Amino acid sequence: MQDDLQQQYLASLADKLAELKSLSKEFQRGDKMVEPKLRTIAHSLHGSGATFGYQQISDVASAAELAPLSELVAKTENLINLLSQVITVFAAPPETVQDILIIDDDADFAGSIIAGFSLLGGRYRVFHASTAVKAQEYLVKQHFALIMLDLVMPDRDGRDLLREIKNDFNISTPVYVLSGIEKDLIRVECMALGADKFINKPVDVEALVGTLDKMLKKAVKRELSLVPMGSEIAAAPAAAEKKPEPSAKVSVSGMTIMVAEDDAMQASVIRQRLMKEGMTVDHVTNGQEVMNTMHSKQYSLFILDVNMPKMDGFDVLQRIRKDPVTMNIPVIMLTAMGSENDIIKAYDLGANDYILKPFSAIQLVARVKSLLKKPK
Numbered sequence: 499m500q501d502d503l504q505q506q507y508l509a510s511l512a513d514k515l516a517e518l519k520s521l522s523k524e525f526q527r528g529d530k531m532v533e534p535k536l537r538t539i540a541h542s543l544h545g546s547g548a549t550f551g552y553q554q555i556s557d558v559a560s561a562a563e564l565a566p567l568s569e570l571v572a573k574t575e576n577l578i579n580l581l582s583q584v585i586t587v588f589a590a591p592p593e594t595v596q597d598i599l600i601i602d603d604d605a606d607f608a609g610s611i612i613a614g615f616s617l618l619g620g621r622y623r624v625f626h627a628s629t630a631v632k633a634q635e636y637l638v639k640q641h642f643a644l645i646m647l648d649l650v651m652p653d654r655d656g657r658d659l660l661r662e663i664k665n666d667f668n669i670s671t672p673v674y675v676l677s678g679i680e681k682d683l684i685r686v687e688c689m690a691l692g693a694d695k696f697i698n699k700p701v702d703v704e705a706l707v708g709t710l711d712k713m714l715k716k717a718v719k720r721e722l723s724l725v726p727m728g729s730e731i732a733a734a735p736a737a738a739e740k741k742p743e744p745s746a747k748v749s750v751s752g753m754t755i756m757v758a759e760d761d762a763m764q765a766s767v768i769r770q771r772l773m774k775e776g777m778t779v780d781h782v783t784n785g786q787e788v789m790n791t792m793h794s795k796q797y798s799l800f801i802l803d804v805n806m807p808k809m810d811g812f813d814v815l816q817r818i819r820k821d822p823v824t825m826n827i828p829v830i831m832l833t834a835m836g837s838e839n840d841i842i843k844a845y846d847l848g849a850n851d852y853i854l855k856p857f858s859a860i861q862l863v864a865r866v867k868s869l870l871k872k873p874k
Contacts, residue, residue, distance in 0.1 A: 507550040508588045514539055515581040522574050536574055537563050543577070554625055555580060561605055576609030579616050586620035596643035596714055598624045601633040601659070602676065603652050607699075611646070614707035622714075630654030637663065642671050643714055647693075649677035649684070650838040655854045657684075657691060658861060664692035676701070678838055681845050687868075750870050751776030753798035758788045758814065759832065760806050764855070768801065771859045772866065785809025789817060792824055798870055800824075801853075803832045804840055812847060819848040828869040832857075 518539055521532045540563035547555030558577050565573040587595050598615065600608050608626040615622040625642075627633035630651045636642075645663065649656035656675065663669050672694040677684070685696045697706070755772055759765040760783045769779045780795070782788055786808040788800070800818060802811040811831055818824045831844040831852045841852050851865050 504550045507546065507552075508584065511581050511585055514543065515578065515585060518574060518578050518581070522571065522578065525574075526571055533567070533570065536570065540574070540577060543581075552584065555584065557626070557628075558605075558609075572606055572609070576605060576612070579609060579613035583612060583616035583620075583622075583624065586616060587623050595620065596622050597640060598622055598644045598646070598710075598714075599627060599633065599636055599642045600624060600646040601627045601630070601651070601656075602646070602648040603628045604648070607703075610703045611707065614703050615711075618707075618711055621711075628652075630659050633659065634662075637667055637669065644710065645669075645671050645673045647673055647675050649675055649679060649688070650841060650854075655861070657688060660688060660691045660693060679842055679845060683850070749776075750798075750867055752778075753870060754778040754780065754795055755799050755801060755866070756780045756782065756788065756792065756797050757801045758782050758785060758806060758811070759801070759803045760784060761803070764803075764832075767859065768862060771862055775863060775866075777866075783807075785811065785814040788814050792818070792821075797824070797827055799866060800827060800829045801832060801866075802829060804834075804837075804844070812843060815844065815847045815849060830865055830869070 518536070521536050521539070524532045525536060540559045543559035544556050544563055547553065547557075547559060555577075558573075558580050562570070562573040562577045600611050602608050605626075605628065608624075608628075612624045612626065615624050622643075625636055627636055630653050633647075647656055647660060647663075651659065656677075660673060660675065663671075663673060673692065674695045674697055675688045675693045676697050676699055678699045680698055688696050750772075755777050757765055757768050757772075757779055759768065759781070765781050765783075769781055772779050780791070780797075782791060784807045785802075788802070789809070792800075802814055804811040806814075815829055815831070818827065818829060828850040829848065831840070831849045832855055833840040833844070833852055834855055837854075844852060850869055853862060853865055
């Protein structure tokens, strides 16, 4: 009975799709009177999609229903593309369809990927997860032919999710990391964690979809070569073959770390965890204190919060890099979840790595040890 109802629901989508297309064109021509009708259809799809097993329709329809006026056209187009894909796949033989998961909080980018694959004759279904939590829900329920993973998610560091996909979930599916962060260190780390390719944003979606289509049809890993020209090309394959050194084999005992963090609770967590590893930790609460004390000892690493009183982490980082005594000391920046612009700025100013708040103790130690490798 449920299958019959689902079939009826899928068959009904054609009328809604046609109406959405017509109303969207009228709206773009300047007829603002159709706005309520657009939102009404989106509201209906929001309520019905998940009921019949199409959570993605509910999610995308909700975004269109609640979109500000300036984004209504774009969100409606995302919904139109998704419905077109669902309808096309519904008509295609099940054995010919491959599933793709895109994990990215940029709904417009995900929508463009969905639209691109929807033009390929119903051979693909593209599922979109805007958070790491949503991605985990998909990953435990079904198999995907390809996973596309944004490096900075609103609720998780993409590197940790990549590690979980490859190690905890033990998924052999190709994973392509997408990122606006152009750093060789991050690229090579992602390859070492099991990524199959590292793709820099912005990307030509049409070209990307076309190349992915060829790769998926041949079912051959590593055929796509989207890594920009640079020194990392030679390093990435080697890193992918060599497993990262377990943190337990790296000794940091006796090293001295400066932590600049104005949140007492966060600072306490960092201090206790690093001291447990045998490190000495000096804590300051603002950027000016870093300037006043950074020459008082031979520090092995700085951990700087981005948002601090008197002098923010970016200003402190700039001064550290200009000072001959500290210019080569590793710096880790602490920033809020999803702050990709902060991360890019920090790297441009000379940061070595970043940690997204809130963070786990395991993640913290791993990041510190990766920059202070001193084999026993």
